[in-house]
Amino acid sequence: EVQLVESGGNWVQPGRSLRLSCAGSGFTFGDKAMHWVRQAPGEGLEWVSGISWNAGRIGYADSVKGRFTISRDRNSLYLQMNSLTPEDTAFYFCVKDKGYNILLDGGWFDSWGQGTLVTVSS
Amino acid sequence: DIQMTQSPSSLFASVGDRVTITCRASQSIATYLNWYQQKPGRAPKFLIYAASSLHSGVPSRFSGSGSGTDFILTISSLQPEDFATYFCQQSYNTPLTFGQGTKLEIK
Numbered sequence: 001e002v003q004l005v006e007s008g009g010n011w012v013q014p015g016r017s018l019r020l021s022c023a024g025s026g027f028t029f030g031d032k033a034m035h036w037v038r039q040a041p042g043e044g045l046e047w048v049s050g051i052s053w054n055a056g057r058i059g060y061a062d063s064v065k066g067r068f069t070i071s072r073d074r075n076s077l078y079l080q081m082n083s084l085t086p087e088d089t090a091f092y093f094c095v096k097d098k099g100y101n102i103l104l105d106g107g108w109f110d111s112w113g114q115g116t117l118v119t120v121s122s
Numbered sequence: 123d124i125q126m127t128q129s130p131s132s133l134f135a136s137v138g139d140r141v142t143i144t145c146r147a148s149q150s151i152a153t154y155l156n157w158y159q160q161k162p163g164r165a166p167k168f169l170i171y172a173a174s175s176l177h178s179g180v181p182s183r184f185s186g187s188g189s190g191t192d193f194i195l196t197i198s199s200l201q202p203e204d205f206a207t208y209f210c211q212q213s214y215n216t217p218l219t220f221g222q223g224t225k226l227e228i229k
Contacts, residue, residue, distance in 0.1 A: 050216070
């Protein structure tokens with residue numbers, strides 16, 4: 001059974017940094033693209049970032065480009081978030097792709113973690 | 123960026139009804155269109171990929187169709203567990219983008 005467990009969510013002040021982690025199990029982590037998708041309370045879904053199976057292709061939403069950095073290692077996914085603003089407040093989901101790439105041959109979000117809450121407020 | 127627009131935003135229906143939800147892309151995305159279901163307080167669930175391919179374990183009452191810019195999610199006979207919010211999402215180009223959601227409620 002696929003399991004994705006996020007950690008690192010917290011309350012932070014604007015301008016500060018936070019690092020999210022996601023531990024994956026129950027599948028061959030290195031074979032799949034991975035993503036972060038966020039959802040502000042009561043709002044819709046926003047793709048934040050994705051990384052292909054070998055980290056050869058990485059993408060970001062315009063809203064986080066230059067501030068957030070996605071990375072991965074053998075069994076974990078990470079999101080380094082800098083210069084946080086109140087607009088970044090949301091549940092952040094770690095998402096496994098059905099494919100190996102982040103689009104075309106991927107971009108299919110077939111398993112989701114339970115989410116970790118990031119609150120940015122003074 | 124590719125904008126995804128769903129209609130309607132909310133929909134009232136009864137158990138046993140046939141329901142359709144539409145998703146329109148701001149440019150052609152071939153069949154790089156996926157559908158998700160989300161219930162309150164839960165993570166989304168993957169339903170359909172590549173416009174019409176059913177994800178494993180998804181009941182056959184769900185189906186998808188379309189290509190280019192216009193897509194449809196159909197639920198052939200609504201069950202009580204289907205009342206939820208549905209999102210479409212394009213995987214043609216980054217940034218990957220979602221529709222705003224369609225909330226399916228009991229009439």
